[in-house]
Amino acid sequence: MNNQHDPLSSRPLVSSQEYSEVKNEDFEETACEDSITQRSPSTELPAYKLRRSAWYPDMRVMISREVLAVHLVWLLILAATIYVLGRFTPEVKCGVSRLPSDVVFGDIPYQIVNWDEDSGFVNSDPLDGKRWNQSREWADSTDWTPWDDIHPGSWVQVAPSSKLGISGGIPLRDYSKDGSWDTNDEGYALTMHHQIHCLGLMKHVFISAERNEPIPSTSFRHMDHCVEYIRQSIMCYGDLTLEPLQLGSSQKAIESDTWGSKHFCRDWTALKEAVWERSTVGFDRHGFVFDKVIP
Known part of the structure; x- marks a missing residue:
């Protein structure tokens, strides 16, 4: 058949009738591959074509296996990295913040x-308790208020850890009673204790004002710090419990019915036990609730 001319190309179109059928059934895919190239009709494939067709499928299988192995190795490395980062760095799971300190104290x-x-709590002054005010000479083991139960009056001891990102504490061996406490642990104040400390001192200033007792100017400056600290704490935890509203005693003002509402809280018993296990109780120096420790 005569060659036809493609108007979009100067290359002649060759009729498929000019091709001979490939008789070697093992290489049928070569016929499809060669159908897009121009070659002289022939009943046999060149030797180099036969050699390439013989090993090319096996090579593709080998390359595919190597690529798969490389991908598996990278997936294993990625999984290990995610596990390490998930264990030793802050994260959020199911809406609950997970910090390095949560690993230290366990799941509360x-x-x-x-x-x-x-x-x-309403009718007591925190500083009447031994753990809150060791500067009073008359304070002894019998002095107690409910505030003593929720504040151990000391630091907690935690071993520093670069993996957990825990550092910056006070070396406890430098603060032991006689310097003989041989430990690498460091002392830290807990945010929970700091919040209670601030709230207790605010309560003390309020009671002192009610009693017309003199209040040092340093206490007022401390209150500025405590109000700001508690403000940020409240905004951090963001309790969204719905509180019912009711008419006040004047039958005009609307007040929230505070008591009797249910809240989602950490188990205080478990929390207290976890903290007490690491508490460094001791009152070797007067002044603050966060005080010197003893072995």
């Missing part, structure tokens, strides 16, 4: 807590 469970007014 949560529970539903019904809030009710506690007159023991």
